[in-house]
Amino acid sequence: MEEWVGVKWHHYITNKSTIRYREAAVSLNDLGKRLAVFFRALGGDPGLSLAETSDYIHDGHRTFLQKMAGSGVKQALPHFHNEFFFLPHQIDCFPSKKANEALYYWLTALASLNHTPHKHHWIKHNQYLSQQILNNWPGLRSRYKTLSRLQLQHRPKISSLPKKLQPVERALQKVIADPWCDNDVEVGHDVQPLPVMLWLYPSPINTVAERRDQDHQGDQEQEQKLAAKNLGDKKYKAEQMDDRDQGDGLIAFRLESLFTWSEFLNLDRSEEDTDDEDLQSVADDLDKITVSSGKTASKVKLDLDLPSAEYDDVVLTEGILLPEWHYKKEQLIEKQCALQTMALNITEPAQWREETRKQAKMLKRQFESLKPQRKWLDRQEQGDEADLNSFLDFSVQRSMGKGTTDPNLYRQLHQTNRDLSTLLLADLSLSTDAFVSGDRKVIDVIRESLYIFGECLSAAGERFSITGFASKLRSHVRYYELKGFDDRYDDTVRNRIYAIKPNFYTRMGAAIRYATGQLTAQKTGQKLLLILTDGKPNDLDQYEGRYGMEDTKHAVNAARKEGLVPFCISIDIEPHDYLAYIFGGQSFLHIKHIEELPKKLPMLFYQLTH
Amino acid sequence: MSNTSPLKHSDSLSYYQQQNNEVALFESAWNNQLPVLLKGPTGCGKTRFVQHMAEKLGRKLYTVACHEDLTASDLIGRHLIGDGETYWQDGPLTRAVREGAICYLDEVVEARKDSIVVMHPLTDDRRILPIDRTGELLHAPPEFMLVVSYNPGYQNLLKGMKPSTKQRFMSMSFDYPDKDMEAQIVAKEAGVDLELAKLLARLASHIRQLKDHDLEESASTRLLIYAATLIKSGIPVSEACRAAIAEPLSDDIEVVEALMQVMNAQLGDD
Numbered sequence: 102m103e104e105w106v107g108v109k110w111h112h113y114i115t116n117k118s119t120i121r122y123r124e125a126a127v128s129l130n131d132l133g134k135r136l137a138v139f140f141r142a143l144g145g146d147p148g149l150s151l152a153e154t155s156d157y158i159h160d161g162h163r164t165f166l167q168k169m170a171g172s173g174v175k176q177a178l179p180h181f182h183n184e185f186f187f188l189p190h191q192i193d194c195f196p197s198k199k200a201n202e203a204l205y206y207w208l209t210a211l212a213s214l215n216h217t218p219h220k221h222h223w224i225k226h227n228q229y230l231s232q233q234i235l236n237n238w239p240g241l242r243s244r245y246k247t248l249s250r251l252q253l254q255h256r257p258k259i260s261s262l263p264k265k266l267q268p269v270e271r272a273l274q275k276v277i278a279d280p281w282c283d284n285d286v287e288v289g290h291d292v293q294p295l296p297v298m299l300w301l302y303p304s305p306i307n308t309v310a311e312r313r314d315q316d317h318q319g320d321q322e323q324e325q326k327l328a329a330k331n332l333g334d335k336k337y338k339a340e341q342m343d344d345r346d347q348g349d350g351l352i353a354f355r356l357e358s359l360f361t362w363s364e365f366l367n368l369d370r371s372e373e374d375t376d377d378e379d380l381q382s383v384a385d386d387l388d389k390i391t392v393s394s395g396k397t398a399s400k401v402k403l404d405l406d407l408p409s410a411e412y413d414d415v416v417l418t419e420g421i422l423l424p425e426w427h428y429k430k431e432q433l434i435e436k437q438c439a440l441q442t443m444a445l446n447i448t449e450p451a452q453w454r455e456e457t458r459k460q461a462k463m464l465k466r467q468f469e470s471l472k473p474q475r476k477w478l479d480r481q482e483q484g485d486e487a488d489l490n491s492f493l494d495f496s497v498q499r500s501m502g503k504g505t506t507d508p509n510l511y512r513q514l515h516q517t518n519r520d521l522s523t524l525l526l527a528d529l530s531l532s533t534d535a536f537v538s539g540d541r542k543v544i545d546v547i548r549e550s551l552y553i554f555g556e557c558l559s560a561a562g563e564r565f566s567i568t569g570f571a572s573k574l575r576s577h578v579r580y581y582e583l584k585g586f587d588d589r590y591d592d593t594v595r596n597r598i599y600a601i602k603p604n605f606y607t608r609m610g611a612a613i614r615y616a617t618g619q620l621t622a623q624k625t626g627q628k629l630l631l632i633l634t635d636g637k638p639n640d641l642d643q644y645e646g647r648y649g650m651e652d653t654k655h656a657v658n659a660a661r662k663e664g665l666v667p668f669c670i671s672i673d674i675e676p677h678d679y680l681a682y683i684f685g686g687q688s689f690l691h692i693k694h695i696e697e698l699p700k701k702l703p704m705l706f707y708q709l710t711h
Numbered sequence: 712m713s714n715t716s717p718l719k720h721s722d723s724l725s726y727y728q729q730q731n732n733e734v735a736l737f738e739s740a741w742n743n744q745l746p747v748l749l750k751g752p753t754g755c756g757k758t759r760f761v762q763h764m765a766e767k768l769g770r771k772l773y774t775v776a777c778h779e780d781l782t783a784s785d786l787i788g789r790h791l792i793g794d795g796e797t798y799w800q801d802g803p804l805t806r807a808v809r810e811g812a813i814c815y816l817d818e819v820v821e822a823r824k825d826s827i828v829v830m831h832p833l834t835d836d837r838r839i840l841p842i843d844r845t846g847e848l849l850h851a852p853p854e855f856m857l858v859v860s861y862n863p864g865y866q867n868l869l870k871g872m873k874p875s876t877k878q879r880f881m882s883m884s885f886d887y888p889d890k891d892m893e894a895q896i897v898a899k900e901a902g903v904d905l906e907l908a909k910l911l912a913r914l915a916s917h918i919r920q921l922k923d924h925d926l927e928e929s930a931s932t933r934l935l936i937y938a939a940t941l942i943k944s945g946i947p948v949s950e951a952c953r954a955a956i957a958e959p960l961s962d963d964i965e966v967v968e969a970l971m972q973v974m975n976a977q978l979g980d981d
Contacts, residue, residue: 138925138969142917143976147924206972240979490789497790497797 120255126193127201129153136209140186143213143238148693151209154180154187178302179208181217194298195251203244204298210234210241211301220303222287224273227300231280249277252299266292273297423611425575428651438611440578451592451599457549457699461556464703468557471707477512484511521710522586522623523558523565526616527551527601528634529581530571534603537695543635543672544603550633550699551583551598557703559590564625567594568616569601572608572640579605580615586623609638610652613667617660629710630660630667633702637679654683668709672698727756727763728896730888737764740881741813741856746834748877749860751885754931756896757860760885761815770854771812773803777822783829787842799845804830808840811854819859820872827876833857834879887932890916896932901939911935914952914977918960918970925969926960934959948978 129136129151137151156175177189188208192201211230218226235242256277259270272286273294288294296302420439427434453461478484480491488510495508533543551567558565566586572578581601584594613632620628638649660667669689671680680689690705692698737760740747749757758774765772775786788802807814819827832839838851859880861872888896890912898908912935919929938955942948949971957970 134965135969135972138921138966139972139976141924142921142969142973144917144920147920206976210976238976240974240976243979493790493792496792500797 121193122196122201123193125196125198125201126191127198127205128191129188129205130190132202132205136188136205139206140209140213143210144215145186145209145213146215149181149184149186149215150694152185152187153190154178155190176296178296178305179212179300180302180304181212182304186212192298194255195248200247200251204248207241207245207248207299208301210238216301218301218303223300223303224269224276224287225284227297228276228280228284230301231299235280245280248299252277252297255298257295263292266294270294420576421615423578423614425610426652426655428648428655433655438575438578438608440580440611440615443579443581445581445583445597445600447596447600449599451552451595453549453552453599457552460699461553464553464700465556465560468561468703468707471561471711475514478515479512480509481511481513482507482509484513486512488512519563520626521564521629522620522625522627523563523629523631523706523710524586524616524620525551525554525565525567525631525633526612527567527569528571528607528609528632528636529569529601529603530605530607530635530639531603532607532636542603543695544601546672546695546698547633547635548598548601550702551601552595553699554702554706555584555590555594555598558706564623566619567598568619570607570609570612571603571605572611573605574640574642575608575611575644577605578608578611578615580612586619606640606644607634607636607638607649608640608644609634609649610656613653613656613660617656617663617665620660620665621663628665630665631706632667632669632684633672634669635672637673637677638683650679650683657684670698670702670705724766725759725763726899727759728888728892728899730885730892733760733883733885734764734767736881736883738768741768744838744853744856745881746857746859746879748880748882749858749885750863750882751860752887752931753862753928754933755885755887756932757885758815758817761813761858761860765813765815768813770856771807771810772815773807773812774815774817775803776817777819779821779823781822781826783826784844786826786829787840788844790844804833805840805842805849808833808849808851808855811852813856813858816857816859818861820861824873830857831876831879887915887919887929893932893935897935897939900936901943903939903943907942908935908939910978911939914956914974917973917977918956925966928960930956930960949975952978 133151140149140151141147154177156177179186179188181187186209188205192204195201195204211227211234214230214233216226216230218230231245235245253274256274257270259267259274262270268286269288269292272284275282276284277297277299420441422436423438423440424433424435425437426432477486479488481488491508492510495510527547529544529547533547535543537543537546555565555567564586565584566582566588567584569581569583570579581597583597583601584590588594609632613630616630620630637646638653639645640649644652657667667684667688669680669684671689671691672695673680673691680691683689692701737747741764749760751757761774762772775781784802786802786804788800788805790797791800792798801809804814806812816822816830829840832841833851834857838855840849840851841847842849887893890909893915894905894908894912896908897903897911898905901908915930915932915935918926922929934956938951941951941955946954952974953967953971957967957974960970961967
């Protein structure tokens with residue numbers, strides 16, 4: 102009973118203290134894509150992404166009821182941070198859906214000026230931003246009027262506020278009502294008004310960090326005092342250890358010979374209580390999730406990524422010997438690389454994310470319509486219909502006395518095949534083990550891209566092969582054929598794609614040379630070699646920097662000479678110049694947002710070939 | 712389109728707003744018998760420019776829209792049968808050569824490469840057109856001019872102009888005009904007042920920022936003229952923009968809605 106009353110009271114008082122219109126709520130999920138397009142069209146930086154922000158503690162004033170309910174401490178405020186513009190994940194502060202939606206667009210419009218409000222002048226800065234937007238986008242004026250009226254209704258009464266907050270609130274309301282009014286009031290450090298829903302805010306991460314720094318100073322002072330007090334009391338002396346490796350010296354003792362556990366263990370324990378199942382709720386309860394920002398003092402380059410023999414993939418052939426281009430000697434050194442074709446160890450059947458499957462299905466449907474259709478072929482010896490044009494030519498020739506003996510006068514309906522073979526060569530080196538976002542890695546994106554690419558091309562009836570490569574020195578270039586030209590695209594292939602793992606390095610030249618051979622053997626007129634990579638060619642030996650680039654360039658040129666069309670799709674962080682150098686200015690594409698790769702890859706194929 | 716009288720006064724010509732020095736360039740190319748290649752995005756005024764120049768120079772214009780199935784005989788001509796005998800019919804290219812007209816091949820990359828090869832002897836200093844079927848060899852008169860156009864925006868590896876073909880032409884690059892000029896063009900073409908035209912042009916300049924990222928193609932001047940025409944004939948502004956700008960640019964509902972929001976932000980939704 103007690104609990105029941107407690108819950109009821111909590112609901113009652115929270116509802117009473119915060120104004121929310123749940124039935125009119127609009128969520129960022131529903132509007133996200135539109136807002137992103139809107140943002141970019143209004144001039145927002147296309148390099149930024151829209152994301153949802155969680156609630157942060159703000160310093161704003163709270164009403165008596167809010168204090169009583171313990172609510173209103175946190176609020177999601179729109180702000181810029183790093184590569185993102187953050188918007189609240191849901192807006193429900195106004196009574197109508199339309200108004201809440203309009204608020205999302207208004208905030209996005211403000212953000213399209215690419216300004217982060219100054220943290221000590223945010224009233225004036227927001228005033229300036231509002232003026233700019235209303236000047237540039239006259240169509241938004243009537244909406245702003247509605248929004249500002251609603252916002253003013255939800256502001257606290259000035260008389261109900263503490264004395265020192267009153268002038269700020271008064272100025273603020275004046276600015277909301279009329280962004281062109283004269284205003285000299287700015288918020289002080291000690292008092293903060295309730296956040297304004299119509300405005301952008303400085304990044305809370307910075308403000309929190311600042312606050313923490315201030316707190317930290319306080320802590321240190323206190324600690325010093327404490328330490329002074331406890332001086333001489335050896336038994337309970339605590340030592341504050343910094344989690345930082347000082348000195349880059351050699352490890353002069355064997356790790357297993359640590360004497361006791363009690364002496365000292367410089368370990369970061371903060372990450373260790375992660376046994377909790379429900380991480381999301383923990384994350385919600387936290388005001389802020391701290392990401393360590395300490396720098397690693399030293400880096401050691403080691404080659405530790407050899408999988409143990411029993412889990413390693415199977416070697417099919419001892420080695421196909423391939424040449425390599427030595428740019429200093431300017432000669433192709435024969436038998437320089439050994440390439441092994443490998444089969445993947447398939448441990449589990451493919452389990453694609455629901456989202457990926459949906460995307461694949463959608464794109465597949467689009468590609469199905471590209472299936473080569475039946476077409477009339479003119480000038481056939483036999484056929485279903487007479488070919489009038491060739492009959493005309495024939496009659497003309499004959500009347501001029503030049504008739505041929507075997508006229509081809511018929512047309513026939515033929516299943517035409519596209520005269521094109523495509524080989525996709527994916528870089529499976531260890532660099533693809535990097536994280537993209539959340540728990541997704543580059544290799545996950547590549548895996549899904551290959552899967553969707555395969556689905557689309559098989560739906561379109563294309564002749565294609567999917568392969569991957571990695572290398573460890575010149576003696577061991579691994580080449581994985583996930584789908585050969587003559588393999589059916591079925592579950593075996595899907596499982597293979599699912600099983601790809603990042604390993605080793607990127608000796609691209611050798612892989613391209615082998616792929617060139619595979620593609621040249623195809624009997625189609627056009628041959629497309631797509632190379633998917635996330636960085637420069639590199640390996641442990643000299644195959645780094647110039648040498649690797651020159652060798653790859655040589656391999657690409659050789660492919661071109663064989664009549665292939667090489668094209669590189671780069672998912673490197675930056676669109677570096679080396680791409681143009683290796684592949685030529687017109688033969689590469691850099692994909693900025695790697696998450697878009699699964700969708701873009703088949704589309705790109707379509708664009709390139711239709 | 713046809714016009715064989717010598718130089719005309721500018722007010723009776725098809726309207727064309729010069730952006731750079733393209734008129735003078737084209738004129739001197741014509742005077743010096745150089746073939747011309749026009750590059751530019753869709754709906755930026757390439758065809759209108761050629762039409763304008765043909766009228767200005769007082770030459771007849773033959774336009775061929777190129778497509779995949781265009782054969783060499785579609786350009787040069789073919790034999791036909793009538794009344795029990797055969798006769799030869801000239802194709803547009805041959806006719807243009809005979810008459811000393813301007814032959815304009817629109818979207819030339821769409822045509823198969825082997826069809827395009829027939830124009831090679833016309834594009835160098837020989838300026839001849841051999842007709843294999845009849846054994847005739849035509850010498851192009853000085854008034855004859857070959858103009859081709861294509862849209863370099865589509866990156867297609869298997870289709871595209873051979874560098875060797877490209878090098879036979881003098882090239883001019885076209886783009887959408889700047890805001891003020893575009894507003895003038897829209898106002899004049901659609902017959903709307905300059906204020907509305909300015910708003911539309913501003914809108915277009917914003918939508919063009921979305922090219923490559925959200926849209927495959929940017930809003931062309933032609934679409935703006937369509938929108939202005941609809942508005943002039945009494946369609947409400949936002950409906951006109953939806954029909955003439957947002958819907959033609961994307962099939963994605965989300966993108967269309969976002970474009971509508973941008974338009975409302977510029978033109979007002981009430």
